[in-house]
Amino acid sequence: MSWNAGLPLLVLASSLLPGLVIFFLPEERVATRTSLNLAGAALKLVLVGVMIWGVFHGHHYETRLPLLPELDLVLRADALSVLFVTLSAVLWLATTVYAIGYLEGSPNRSRFFGFFSLCVTATVGVALAGNLITFVLFYELLTLATYPLIVHRGTEVARRAGRTYLIYTVAGGALLLIGTVWLYTLTGTLEFTARGFLSSLDESQHRVLVIIFVLLIAGPGVKAALVPLHGWLPQAMVAPAPVSALLHAVAVVKAGAFGIVRVVYDVYGIQFAASLGVTLPLAIVAAVTIIYGSMRALFQDDLKRRLAFSTVSQVAYIVLGIAVVGPIATIGGLVHLVHQGVMKITLFFCAGNLAETLGIHKVSEMNEVGQRMPWTMVAFTVGVFGMIGVPPLAGFISKWYLGLGALDAGQGWVIFILAGSSLLNAAYFLPILYAAWFKAPADTWPAERSFGRRETAWALLAPPLVTALLTLALGLLASAPFSPLQWAHFITTLEYAP
């Protein structure tokens, strides 16, 4: 197997193999486990770096393994997949460090990190999938690998949340599978192709194609938590903080959003989808999700639940950017895929720190926590401003492009959605900041743990600070070469070029 054919497989293996080894490690081998985890994460980062360089210079990385007669398992690195793979690799490293600190001394860690690695493997597989069947395969694998993480705590609540998660995702997966097989019987191919592979089909098939579109969107739509398919996400908040962080920023929710991008662009082709008349309904669903998620977030006192509803709303931005049909809005959507991930993971890390160090779970308990944990709250503040879309942070860039793109595509109503959602964002995030920095403190924290002179453990503090810095950098250096924004430009030229 040549280097170009093996690289995608290596990227996959760099998290799969450590994961499998970790399953068999006894609980007390902390050092071995930690070094395996970090080595895997670092190796993946290096490999992904090589991949970025290669794809930019026009190299073709593709692994093709026979799965069924005439259907292959294809892992391919194109511009779009590289965007998502990079995001996963970077945030995996951050989350691994965080999780090591977070779970110190708790039971069942081998199991946890094993599934954690499997989960990342599945995400990378989703990103690299070169045809729809490979996508389905890794998509389902992701469902299976996340379930043990959600129920990790083993409480009754966790089990119920896990069950809800499964009901939603397995049903969604079934729809996706039906759509995929159906499509295959029509076309005989499932390869992702820039600008789609369906436009050559006969006019009489178009009604069927619309039905298949609904099936193919509903599947990933469950994971992307589009209203009304979002019910599992707030419940899944019982999972440990690193899991929620990864779930919201990269793994599950993003895999769903990424799947929608793939279906719209590389299966149907955006122009063809627009001519079928399916993009406007999709945009409306996304808009409803944005507003609904924000409204619900307003009324949550539980910090993680508030963040969860904010995710529901933010991920729909990506879908909105795609459904608006226009090059600039597409850039906005794609870049938000990365930006939202970095910002949201910061917020979840911080929420985890508060819970772990002071036992704070509710917004109403956060009075003047900024004094006690200044660094955590600085990171949190950066994340929040990014989410609201304050310039020059990352969130501003995506919203700017989304708005501009909507105007460009002649869909002015989207501007109102964006503005409304920014207001709502401010309405549910700013009170948290106000309480954290300015309100009079409570007498005691719910459950304080002492870390000497530091506000909390290093492994818990470093990841959110790094990702907060990233949020800043992504905004400030948005026009630097190889920034997500420039990369999104690069992808969009491929899709919209004449």
Next chain:
Amino acid sequence: MVILLPLAGAMACFLWPQRGVQLGLVSALGVVACVAVLGWQVVEQGAQRYAVGGWGAPLGIDLYADGLSLLMLMVTAVVGLGISVYSSGYFNRDKARDFWPLWMFLWAALNALFLSADIFNLYVTLELLGLAAVALVALAGGADALTGAMRYLLVSLLGSLFFLLSVALLYHSFGSVDIAILAERVEPSPAVWAALGLMSAGLLLKTALFPLHFWLPPAHASAPAPVSALLSALVVKASFYILLRLWLEIFPLANAALAQLLGLLGAAAVLWGGIQALRQTRLKMLIAYSTVAQLGYLFLAFPLASIIGWTGALYMLLSHAAAKTAMFMAAGNILRFGGHDRIADLDRVVQRLPLTVTAFGLAGVSIMGLPPSGGFIAKWLLLEAAIRSGQWWWGIILILGGLLSATWVFKVIGYAFTQSGTPHESRAVPVSMEWAALAMALVAILLGLFASWPLVLMEIGLPFGGEVAG
């Protein structure tokens, strides 16, 4: 050789009961090697025909191996090896003395059945198979097992009787029992219809297709774990194999209404088995009902009647054999470890058997038909066949069945993650039993990653070549 070796093994185990385990394992390995050699021959030279004692088809006994029978032999060999390893740890001295000869005997009967080229031979081997299986069920002792075995015996005899009647009818009408010759001579006539009806009824009874499944759950649930495994994985498949063979070769023009009926019964089995499985409180009963459901999938191929449909059904058969073996083994481990298999009390047990739970989980993935697993490939093929032939409603059954199995698999798996309460008094489980279960589960998963190879194998000798396009 493939037949004689396990037979010799059975004799040896019977004669030297103290050495039963070693002899059994040696012959198991031997059979696997022989099947491998035969497989190599078939792959190299195409379908093989062998006349025992040099007498040709109309008079003597013919053995015939094409891709289909080879595949059945192989799955039997793999599962058989797994069961042998598992049983070497499972049975105590007394039981082992009875188990090994019977098991080797059953293996010989299975191999002979898959190689038979005439329907009378099929009858003989089917009968032998049934008797050996009944004896194995009764091995557990106790009232439950005996009732289960008794019911099983009656059903088995009744099924064979129907089959024998139809063999007689066909022989009377066409003067031969050889499948190939019959396939040339057969033409629609009342006798043929009667034969087809009887034969199908008998075989359906033995394959436990809904609503003729009533005997299966008690028999499979009350038997010792390795026996349940081999019953679910192999024995019921044998009668399905005969049905498939005859359907494809002797009655290729069998009418569509019957095919639809079979499909309908299959669909009912999928749903009924799934729902019943959900309602069970005992793990082994649950797994047994899931077998009923999974057998239903196999019959969905009849109305689809296309190459993709048949291969899908066969693939389902393969992966179900591996996965269900793993599941019963895992259940056996749990039973041995905690002394019970009440689903609601599983949490204390399963957490201390990580390998077993992993085996159960992986097998569950295949049973649900989620990727990457053999079950997924099978489901994909069946779904494709359903949509291609425009009969999408069978596809919906497939999906619903998958959802039902997902529900019960996760119901059980959920306990693996619950905090355990008080520790339980427990009995150690031999390592070989845990690893055998895990190995079988891995086979089911690997079937999903290396699907092209068995699929190519199936085509050797064109077992589906003559069928009418649906």
